[in-house]
Amino acid sequence: FKKWGMTSSAIAATLLSDLVEKKDNPYESIFTPSRFHLNPGLQKVISYNADVAKHLIKGKLEKPDVQFEDIASGEGKAVTINGRRAGAFRDETGCLHFVDTTCTHLGCEVEWNDSEHTWDCPCHGSRFKPSGEVVEGPAIKPLKQIDLD
Ligand code: FES
Missing domain, CATH: 2.102.10.10 (Rieske [2Fe-2S] iron-sulphur domain)
Structure with missing residues (x-):
C-alpha cells in the first residue's frame, strides 16, 4: 500500500463492518474487487498472444x-x-x-x-x-x- 497501510487498514475495517451490517459506505466503490477494468490494449495483447499460440500449436x-x-x-x-x-x-x-x-x-x-x-x-x-x-x-x-x- 506504499506507506498507506495503516490508513487503508482502518478504512478496510470500517468498510467490512459496514458491509456486514448492510450499511452504505463512501469507500465501497474504491475498494470493490471489481474496480479493475481490463485495459483495451491489454485485451488486444492477450488476444494476439492467443492467436500466436494457436499458430504455434497448429503448425x-x-x-x-x-x-x-x-x-x-x-x-x-x-x-x-x-x-x-x-x-x-x-x-x-x-x-x-x-x-x-x-x-x-x-x-x-x-x-x-x-x-x-x-x-x-x-x-x-x-x-x-x-x-x-x-x-x-x-x-x-x-x-x-x-x-x-
Ligand atoms: S516471427 Fe515470431 S515466431 Fe516467427
Missing part, C-alpha cells in the same frame, strides 16, 4: 501429405520429411531445396507465400527467401537448410 501438429513431384517450378510447399514438417521449394532448374519451417524468431511454423515467393511466419511476420535467408524480421537468423543427401 507443430501438421504433417503435410505432399509429394515432391507435385511441387511445380518456382513453387514452395510444406512437406513431411522423416516425420517432421519441412519446407520444399523447387527452383527454375527443377532442383528442390528444403528448409526447416520452424521460424528462427520464436518457433512458429512458416508458411509458403505464393504471391511473394517467401516463407512467411504467421506469428510475428518474419519473412524468409525460399532458401531460408531472412527478408524481414523480427527473426535475424535464416531458416535452417535441410540436406537430404
Whole structure:
C-alpha cells in the first residue's frame, strides 16, 4: 500500500463492518474487487498472444501429405520429411531445396507465400527467401537448410 497501510487498514475495517451490517459506505466503490477494468490494449495483447499460440500449436501438429513431384517450378510447399514438417521449394532448374519451417524468431511454423515467393511466419511476420535467408524480421537468423543427401 506504499506507506498507506495503516490508513487503508482502518478504512478496510470500517468498510467490512459496514458491509456486514448492510450499511452504505463512501469507500465501497474504491475498494470493490471489481474496480479493475481490463485495459483495451491489454485485451488486444492477450488476444494476439492467443492467436500466436494457436499458430504455434497448429503448425507443430501438421504433417503435410505432399509429394515432391507435385511441387511445380518456382513453387514452395510444406512437406513431411522423416516425420517432421519441412519446407520444399523447387527452383527454375527443377532442383528442390528444403528448409526447416520452424521460424528462427520464436518457433512458429512458416508458411509458403505464393504471391511473394517467401516463407512467411504467421506469428510475428518474419519473412524468409525460399532458401531460408531472412527478408524481414523480427527473426535475424535464416531458416535452417535441410540436406537430404
Ligand atoms: S515466431 Fe516467427 S516471427 Fe515470431
